[in-house]
Amino acid sequence: MKKFYRCFVCGDIHYGVKPPEVCPTCLVKNAYVEISSAEAERTMEPVMTTMTRDEFRRVIERFAEKNEFQVNPDTAKVEMLFDGIFANEQNHGFKYCPCRLRTKDFNEDLKLVCPCHFIVHETYKGKTDGECWCGLFVRRKK
């Protein structure tokens, strides 16, 4: 089960099955202490924000930069997908994938939050012109 942890040195919060062995921010070893979800929420409350389209665009571009894929250069397609992603966040709470339907099983549906782990999917894996289900991400040409 996933839990919250707080770095006792720099205060970073981690949510996961296991805490990081080394804090990625302050590099201190064995620094994470389990906290309650209520404490985690209070820690995050003053900084809770939503993301604008431009912010999300920058975020996924930065994410793709270090990977073997890129955001689709077809900007019209990307804009349409953003319409869906942001409508889904507004209506259903998460940036769910615009070309698949959620099942209403909470954990199952976390796999549908954009960006998803599409590199294992049949539309991408092993394909030279692979793309995510929706074509938001495409394999970068060599």
Added chain:
Amino acid sequence: MSRLIMFHARECPHCRVMMPLVDQLEKEQKIRFEKLEIWHDEKNADLMRSYRPVIAPKCGGQLRTPTFFNPETSAVLCGEVPYDKLKEWALSQG
């Protein structure tokens, strides 16, 4: 002609491609699809979810859009396909 459903999503690029092909097919043949949008209509979404056990295994384990579906026979065709494949599938539904 049996009842055929097209589950689609408003902001899905594959549906954007398939919609004109479906329109063309409906004009050419005596075929009608019931077009149900699933991200902006929870009733349609629930209907698609109710078919998840038959649809998902044939679509990479997912409820993808578009999905063409025959509720009578549980025949499924999913994703973006060439016009001829759509036509062949639809005509074979009887």
